[in-house]
Structures are given as structure tokens and as C-alpha cells.
Amino acid sequence: MEYYIRGIGNISPQETLNSRDFPTELHNENSTILKCIHPDYKDYIDISSRRRMGNVVKMGIASALISLKDAGIENPGAIITCTGLGAVEDTEKFLNSMLDNNEQFLNPAVFIQTTYNTISSLIAIRLNCKNYNSTYVHRSFSFETGLIDALMLIDENEAENVLLGGVDDITLTHFTLFDKLDYWKKSPINQVNLLDSKSIGTIAGEGSTFFTITNQEHPENYCRIKGVFTLFSSDIELVIKKFNSFLQTKDISLNNIDLIMLGLNGDSNFDDRYFSFMKVLNINTPMAVYKHLSGDYYTSSAFATALSALAIYKDEVPDYMMYKSEKPKSIKNILIYNQFRGNEHSFILLGK
Amino acid sequence: MSGKVYVTGIGIISSIGNKVTENLESLLNQKPGISRIQHIDSIYSEHISAGEVGMNNEELCSHLGIKASLGYTRSTLLALVAAKEACDDALYTADENIRTGLISATTVGGMDKSELHYREFHEINTHHCYIATHDCADHTEKLAEELHITDFITTISTACSSSANAILLGSRLIRNGLLDRVLVGGSECLSKFHINGFNSMQILDPNPCKPFDENRKGINLGEAAAYLMLESEDLVKKNNKKYHCVVSGWGNACEAFHQTASSPEGTGAVLAMNKALKTANLLPSEISYINAHGTGTQNNDSSEGKAIETVFQGIPPPISSTKPFTGHTTSAAGAVEAIFSILALQHQILLPNLNFSQQMSELSFSPVTSLQPHTPIRHVLSNSFGFGGNNTSLIFSAE
Amino acid sequence: MEDLIKELKQEIIDEFNFEDMTAEDIDTEAPLFGEGLGLDSIDALSLMVILEKKYGIKIEDPKDGKKIFSTVRTLAEYIAANRKQ
Structure with a gap:
């Protein structure tokens, strides 16, 4: 489907x-x-x-x-x-x-x-x-x-x-x-x-x-929703293991992800979890961020999903969303990774 | 999409017992758990009737082996008791290779502590541990930590149909092959907030409630937690597991009529029951017993009664509301009554609708008024309806 | 009586958040419920709270409310006859 x-x-x-x-x-x-x-x-x-x-x-x-x-x-x-x-x-x-x-x-x-x-x-x-x-x-x-x-x-x-x-x-x-x-x-x-x-x-x-x-195809659709999964754990190894098997079931590799939207929120107690995730997986994908635009709240990943859907639809991402990386040349797949206080991890994969 | 959804474990704590066997015994002895309020300091404690769990928080903690009670709300403690019983019953052990979920439901969450310490939070900076326990998700996460559940956890809050929707979601996650097993249910403690909320709506009966009675005067609130372990057909067959029954049908529909009231003809209830029958692939005549929502309010019982007459074309199967036993446990009611439905199915008993004396003039039927043992029961329909016209019906079947 | 009517209209506007409305916009003789101002059963309960809190009047049977709450005038007359504060 x-x-x-x-x-x-x-x-x-x-x-x-x-x-x-x-x-x-x-x-x-x-x-x-x-x-x-x-x-x-x-x-x-x-x-x-x-x-x-x-x-x-x-x-x-x-x-x-x-x-x-x-x-x-x-x-x-x-x-x-x-x-x-x-x-x-x-x-x-x-x-x-x-x-x-x-x-x-x-x-x-x-x-x-x-x-x-x-x-x-x-x-x-x-x-x-x-x-x-x-x-x-x-x-x-x-x-x-x-x-x-x-x-x-x-x-x-x-x-x-x-x-x-x-x-x-x-x-x-x-x-x-x-x-x-x-x-x-x-x-x-x-x-x-x-x-x-x-x-x-x-x-x-x-x-x-x-x-x-x-479920209907239409020229005005923003994007495809390719997958979503959540994990409740503070164990970063388990997060990585589950993330890898998620990519496997979706039949997509990290190289095919053009942009990764991170839920970084500037909290020095928790932001390093995102960086360890990126480092362990050796991810060099361009990174975008959103919580500096919306502030942090429980359902802010809905806001991230809207921005990501629009980025795929328009095949562009504004400068103010990029984080310490070059813009991607084209945007076909975006992965949104959000976490809350180190133990709620969630991933949403959107595609063209 | 195929495969049955099996119930392999059940657990409950309510005003009629701290575990399944105690609840069953009270049902068999027709012994309700409705009294004046002991554990809450409210100006209404002496004036209203409610279904309160016997143990106070300290007793719940010692029952659970929790040494320091700080940081545990009453909803969490009740949830832990019932969830652990359901897990033990299902011979649950954490296993990374079995995709396991947890779906819990509540409406007041940690309000019992918030209302007690709200002023202190601001003024004297104490009891800060209860700030983060206020929300609906806190009790679910405490359960997940205790039971080592990581794959899928969430919390549903759709008023008085909340835990019925948790059972519905869990069944669908298994049917769709997204999980192998899932613990589902809900927990709700009595709170001053809820007592005052329902009191301000003038729908509390100060005396024991009388669902489906011509002279019904409203609800008795109650507190409870109840959980069911659901497992996929594959898992049950592979491990040759014992089970209680299957969840065969589910349906959720919104009435879109009024924020609190049900429509006179019970449109949403009709939709929910019909959807559940369709999922279960059953005819109305195949339902052996209905555990009704039956709150005891003028509005609910007349609307639900009309809806049942519509779905069952005037000849409904035996019906009862078990709320006179436990009170209306709001978000937990769906799971509490799911377990009562399962007990009715397993022990082949029709449960009585206590306190009934006079048939409602607008309905063509009366509820079952005494315990009826040795009744052949194959399929039980359980209704749970909430504010906002959120209607959910579930069907439990022997196989 | 006229003062009480005006006071009640303001009370209704404030309590039920009829933003952009003034006391003059409410017809003293028009029905408060259904057609007219469009109040509903939940508002009826809120009105009972106002009566108790502000005028010391407790309506025991919600069914009595129907007659009392039919228009601003009936409400004012009932309050004038029964108020305790």
C-alpha cells in the first residue's frame, strides 16, 4: 500500500x-x-x-x-x-x-x-x-x-x-x-x-x-510516507540496531537519504545523543533542523513532517533549516529523527 | 491481514478485588464494591457513592515491593498491579526477538498528585517529582520500564472509551502483523478533579447507580486498572500457549453529535456495534451476551438501549451493565469490562445488572438481574462510549 | 429590574464568551436556548452555577431551569423574587 x-x-x-x-x-x-x-x-x-x-x-x-x-x-x-x-x-x-x-x-x-x-x-x-x-x-x-x-x-x-x-x-x-x-x-x-x-x-x-x-496518487501530493517507527529505550546500541533493521525492511540504504531532519533542541544534556547516533553510523548526510523555528513541544515532529513534506514537494530547503552542512542537490528522501529526553526515539521516512 | 488475536493473560484491580480471582468471586457472590469515599479528602466524600480500591497508596507500594513511594501516582500503582498480573498469567518474559508493544489508556493520569501538590509546586518548591508525572504518558512509561517493553508504546485518551480503544489498537497491530504481542488496557484512579467535574455536570447518583432502570439518577465513579496480553496466532501456536479467548471483533465510530451527550437514537453506538460484528464476521443473533456501557445516566442508557434495539432488531440477547459492581471507571472501564466479558465467556455465566427494579418505558427489554450460571456463551459484545461521541465496541469469542 | 436585566446580559456575554457582543445586542424577550442566543444544556448548568454563586439561589431540579431560563426577562424576574444576596 x-x-x-x-x-x-x-x-x-x-x-x-x-x-x-x-x-x-x-x-x-x-x-x-x-x-x-x-x-x-x-x-x-x-x-x-x-x-x-x-x-x-x-x-x-x-x-x-x-x-x-x-x-x-x-x-x-x-x-x-x-x-x-x-x-x-x-x-x-x-x-x-x-x-x-x-x-x-x-x-x-x-x-x-x-x-x-x-x-x-x-x-x-x-x-x-x-x-x-x-x-x-x-x-x-x-x-x-x-x-x-x-x-x-x-x-x-x-x-x-x-x-x-x-x-x-x-x-x-x-x-x-x-x-x-x-x-x-x-x-x-x-x-x-x-x-x-x-x-x-x-x-x-x-x-x-x-x-x-x-492512498490516492495525485499531482498535488507533497510526498510519500515510506515508514515510521518508534523505540522506547536509552540504549543507543539498540536504537542503531532497530534503525538498521527499519531501513532494511524499507529496502533503502543510508546513501539514498538526501536530508536528515534532526530534533536538536539546544539542550546540552540531550543533544549529544543525536551526534553519537550520526557518528556511530558514520552518517555524512546533509542535516536540517526545526526546533529553533517552532520551539520544543511534544508534537513538534508534526511540524518537522510538514517542513520535510514541503521540501520534497518543492525540491528545495531554505537556508534557515540547514545545520552545519551543504544543501543537498536534490531531495528525494528525508529522514526525520526526533528524540525526547534520551529515551523516546522516533523516525519518519518520507520520499518523493 | 489474517490471523486470530488471542488473549493469553488478564489482570485487574478494582473496587471488587485486587486480582482476577477476587473480582470473579465478587461477581459470583453479587457483591458490589460501592461505598462512601475513604482515600480522598473531598467535601463530597461523605455524600457520594464510588467504587474505590481498598488498598491505599502505601499498601499498594508494599504489595508491589516498591520501597520508596515518591514519584508514583495512584494510576501508576494500580496499573503496575494489574499489568503484572496479566503478564504473569501470560507467562510473559522480555524477549528481544518478539516484537512487543504496550498501549495504555487514562484520562486523569497523575491528577491525584497534581491536585494535592499543585499549590506547593509553585509556592514552596516541594514535591517536584509529581510535575512530570501529571501527564497521561507517565504511567505507561513506568509500566514499559518495569516490563522492559521497547518496541511500541503509546497512550490513548478518548474519555470513557479509552481502554476499549487500546484493546482495539492492539488487536489491529497484531492483525496487521506489526507486533507479535501487546499488553493493552488502562488505569484510572479516583481524583477530586474527576469527582468535581462529573458533579458539576450533575450526573453523579449519590446512591448506588441503577443502569437501565426507569428511575436511574446517574453514575457512581470508580477506580480500577485492567490489562490484557494479546498475542498473535503464530506466537500462540508456536509456543502451544494457553489462552482465555480471542478478540474477534472491534469497531470505533464517532457520533459527531454533541460534546458530551449521546444522540437519542444512538447513531454512533449503532455504527460501532455494526463495525464490530462485521470485523468478527458475525450476525447479531450469534451474540450470546452484551456487557453494556450502561452508566446509569438518563442519556446514555436510553441512547444505548435504542441503539441495541436497532442493531438486534428488537430481540437483543441478554444484557447487563456491571457498573453497579465497580462504579464507572471511565478510561479503565473498557478493559475492566473486557475482563468481565471474558470471565462470563470462560465460566459460562451471565453477569447481573444490580440495583434494577423497573424497566425503562422507552425500551422493549430489561437487563439480566441475577447471576445466571450454566448459560451457553460463545460471543460477548462489550460497549464503551465516551464524551465527544467516541464509541467503541469489542467482541470476545471462545475461539 | 432594568438594572438587573442589564447586569444579567453582561454576565451572559462574559460567562459564555460572546466576544464582539454588547448588552444591547441581546433581546430581553428572545429565547436564550435553541433559536435566539443559542445556549445549550451545558450552558444551562453554567447558568445554575452563576445563580448559586452570585445570587445565592440553588435550583435543585434541573428541569425547573427550563422555565426560569427561557428569556432574560424570566431569569431576571426569578432572581428578583428569590435572591438571597
Whole structure:
């Protein structure tokens, strides 16, 4: 079975609303948090539906609609939403209100938003789509395991087109709490210098990237999805062993990969894992990066997938994505490698 | 795509027992586990009924042989108890040559600790170990570390159908040849957050719940963890393994009707049940027993009842909701009731729908009200429906 | 009564996030639920919370809410007659 990316909707801290072009100018913040550039949600969601929605829900619905429009598809055969944190803003609101008012006067409208599958359900309601619907909530594996599900649905003939997205937003509370665990840089940093920072922590980010995945060939498809796999282990030898057998099953060699997209996030505690991986395998493939554009968040590999799909579609990669290497001459295959805190490893292979 | 999906191990901890045999005994003795709340300091603890696991966290830790309880949320502790039982039952050992997965489900995750220490996180800088345990994935990773599972791990959260979707995904991963075996299930502890959430929606019955009764008044919340080890036909045949049953059917459909309410005619439930029957290649008349979602709310039971009438063309097989035993264990309910369905199948018993007295005026059927032993049962349908109209049906068959 | 009506309209706009709307945009006699403002069953529960928190009125049976919440005027009249704070 073949799988293609046919449509993309991408709301991010960069100008990515136009799915079929790379942002020409880079937003260049001095910060420890990158926030999204939001579209006017009135264009996508009417007031009676919008009024209960927090940012993450609005981002999810709008990017889902943009992706379907880009694909020219109205009703998908399945909807899968991937989110590390869900409606964290509403969860904090309900929790605060519960603690402040000694469990009284609580607003049920806030509680129902806290359910992790709110985004996926509201997209279904919006599209009147009664098909398969699921929500993955596993840190940096959320998007990849959702993608595995999406491809299986196509194999099973359960769906011809699957709407799949990764969405997370960053709240101040979440930022403050995880700052105590040294997840973030201790002082603002210019995002373009993130990967040279040589200090612990990264920049927090957010985004919502939805894809319309199809089994139908079409001239406007961005790229082919050739494979995806995840591994939960801190043992780099096991990662390499599993990676090699992944390439083998996909019948592709390292030499055929034109660009490798790395989830480097500037955290000196963890970035060296990527370098050991590259070194052990003796990989000299041109490298690209994305977390200096989006900040780091649980479903940022969806953002990486959108940029990679576009690079294959346009057969070009902007300078601002390259990392310490020459640009590839042509781009047929891209490998995305992301890892989270040394033990969640994921690989997505895209091809022309 | 072929090959059966076998259930080779089961494990459960709920308000009616700390392991499978204890749960079975309570079911056979028709002994519910619903009471006032002991372990949570809520203003509602004395006023609502819930299905609470007997052991407190310290007792769970000592049961598990965990010396320092710091860093373990209650959902994780419950999950460890049930997952280990399922693994022992399946004679599981870690083996790099067998592609093994873990899919768990939860909705509140580590909320029990967050709500307790939330203010301290900010103000006095203590209990920071519970910041990273808040999310849904934490309990899954603790299970994966304990059981040395590396190949495929993920967490699903689709409200009250979460662990049914974990079973569905695991079955599909095996059917599609992507995994050889996979531990699937869910864990949900009671939390002040959930109690207050459901209370604000005014759907908690302060007394023991009465699913499918004309005078039903809402749900009792519960806590539980339940896991099933699923294995491929190849693996079972190769090792000549014992098994409980097969997962023969699954179906997931979204109602796309309302964020919390089910449609009056149960459109999504009809779709899910029909998909499950189709996967199992069964006629409705071949289903021997339905373990219903049956929460005890006005809305669910009437919608689900109508949907069952539609799918079974007015003549449904025996039906019961087992939520009066355990309470509604939300994300864990799908796995809890999968295990009850398997027990019904293995012991050829129809499980009773406790607390029932009066048939619903809009339905043509009543549930099974007493334990019925020696009933021939071949195929059991189990329903799990969640907020957002997320409907999942599973079918468990003897072979 | 007119002050209470105006206060309630603002309350509804704030609580239910009707951005871009002012109190003048809400018709005192128009239905709050379904047609009209388009509130739903979840909003009804939120309205009950407002009544309890702000006016000390507890509606025990959600079914009573239907009549009380039919328009801004019926709501205001009920509050005026039953408020405890």
C-alpha cells in the first residue's frame, strides 16, 4: 500500500499558514517561549462554537480545515488527533477554580473541555464525520503512534483519507512548572542561536499541524510516507540496531537519504545523543533542523513532517533549516529523527 | 491481514478485588464494591457513592515491593498491579526477538498528585517529582520500564472509551502483523478533579447507580486498572500457549453529535456495534451476551438501549451493565469490562445488572438481574462510549 | 429590574464568551436556548452555577431551569423574587 501527504494545515510560531510555501522571513524572537502566529479564527469557526474553545482547540480545528482544503477533500475516512498536553489551559482553569472555591461553583463547560479527545470530537462535529476517531497522548510519541494508526487504517480499507494532526499549546503555568525541572533555558535566547547555546534546557514552543493522508496518487501530493517507527529505550546500541533493521525492511540504504531532519533542541544534556547516533553510523548526510523555528513541544515532529513534506514537494530547503552542512542537490528522501529526553526515539521516512 | 488475536493473560484491580480471582468471586457472590469515599479528602466524600480500591497508596507500594513511594501516582500503582498480573498469567518474559508493544489508556493520569501538590509546586518548591508525572504518558512509561517493553508504546485518551480503544489498537497491530504481542488496557484512579467535574455536570447518583432502570439518577465513579496480553496466532501456536479467548471483533465510530451527550437514537453506538460484528464476521443473533456501557445516566442508557434495539432488531440477547459492581471507571472501564466479558465467556455465566427494579418505558427489554450460571456463551459484545461521541465496541469469542 | 436585566446580559456575554457582543445586542424577550442566543444544556448548568454563586439561589431540579431560563426577562424576574444576596 502507498500513502501520500495530500494536504497540510500548519499553525506555528512562523508564517506557515500558506501550506505550499516556506516562510520567506524568519520570526526571530529573543525569548524562552515561542507562541503561534494565529489566523483569525472567525474565518474558520462561528461564534456559537468558538465561545467555549481555548486556543488549542481553535488551533486544532482551523489547521484541520486548512489541511482538508489544501487537499481538496471534504470528509475524511478517519480523524486522529495527537497531543501531549490536550486542553491544558482549561485543565489549569478547572483545577484552580476547584482549589480556590473549595470544590464549589464549578463550571461544567470548563470540565468538558479538559477531556483529551475534545479537539478530535469537535473536528468530527464540525465535519459531521462519523468515522473512526482517536486521540494519542504519549509525549513525543503522540504524533508517530497516531501516524502508525493512520497508515493501518488505510491498509485495512477502513479509510481512503485520514485527517491526522499534532497539536499542543504552551501555557505560562506549564512553562513555570517545567522550568523547575530544567526543561527550559534559564534566560532568553535568540531562537536562531538555539542550537549553539551549549547550556541546558531548550525553548518552549507550540503549534498545530494537520495532514490529510491518502492512498490516492495525485499531482498535488507533497510526498510519500515510506515508514515510521518508534523505540522506547536509552540504549543507543539498540536504537542503531532497530534503525538498521527499519531501513532494511524499507529496502533503502543510508546513501539514498538526501536530508536528515534532526530534533536538536539546544539542550546540552540531550543533544549529544543525536551526534553519537550520526557518528556511530558514520552518517555524512546533509542535516536540517526545526526546533529553533517552532520551539520544543511534544508534537513538534508534526511540524518537522510538514517542513520535510514541503521540501520534497518543492525540491528545495531554505537556508534557515540547514545545520552545519551543504544543501543537498536534490531531495528525494528525508529522514526525520526526533528524540525526547534520551529515551523516546522516533523516525519518519518520507520520499518523493 | 489474517490471523486470530488471542488473549493469553488478564489482570485487574478494582473496587471488587485486587486480582482476577477476587473480582470473579465478587461477581459470583453479587457483591458490589460501592461505598462512601475513604482515600480522598473531598467535601463530597461523605455524600457520594464510588467504587474505590481498598488498598491505599502505601499498601499498594508494599504489595508491589516498591520501597520508596515518591514519584508514583495512584494510576501508576494500580496499573503496575494489574499489568503484572496479566503478564504473569501470560507467562510473559522480555524477549528481544518478539516484537512487543504496550498501549495504555487514562484520562486523569497523575491528577491525584497534581491536585494535592499543585499549590506547593509553585509556592514552596516541594514535591517536584509529581510535575512530570501529571501527564497521561507517565504511567505507561513506568509500566514499559518495569516490563522492559521497547518496541511500541503509546497512550490513548478518548474519555470513557479509552481502554476499549487500546484493546482495539492492539488487536489491529497484531492483525496487521506489526507486533507479535501487546499488553493493552488502562488505569484510572479516583481524583477530586474527576469527582468535581462529573458533579458539576450533575450526573453523579449519590446512591448506588441503577443502569437501565426507569428511575436511574446517574453514575457512581470508580477506580480500577485492567490489562490484557494479546498475542498473535503464530506466537500462540508456536509456543502451544494457553489462552482465555480471542478478540474477534472491534469497531470505533464517532457520533459527531454533541460534546458530551449521546444522540437519542444512538447513531454512533449503532455504527460501532455494526463495525464490530462485521470485523468478527458475525450476525447479531450469534451474540450470546452484551456487557453494556450502561452508566446509569438518563442519556446514555436510553441512547444505548435504542441503539441495541436497532442493531438486534428488537430481540437483543441478554444484557447487563456491571457498573453497579465497580462504579464507572471511565478510561479503565473498557478493559475492566473486557475482563468481565471474558470471565462470563470462560465460566459460562451471565453477569447481573444490580440495583434494577423497573424497566425503562422507552425500551422493549430489561437487563439480566441475577447471576445466571450454566448459560451457553460463545460471543460477548462489550460497549464503551465516551464524551465527544467516541464509541467503541469489542467482541470476545471462545475461539 | 432594568438594572438587573442589564447586569444579567453582561454576565451572559462574559460567562459564555460572546466576544464582539454588547448588552444591547441581546433581546430581553428572545429565547436564550435553541433559536435566539443559542445556549445549550451545558450552558444551562453554567447558568445554575452563576445563580448559586452570585445570587445565592440553588435550583435543585434541573428541569425547573427550563422555565426560569427561557428569556432574560424570566431569569431576571426569578432572581428578583428569590435572591438571597
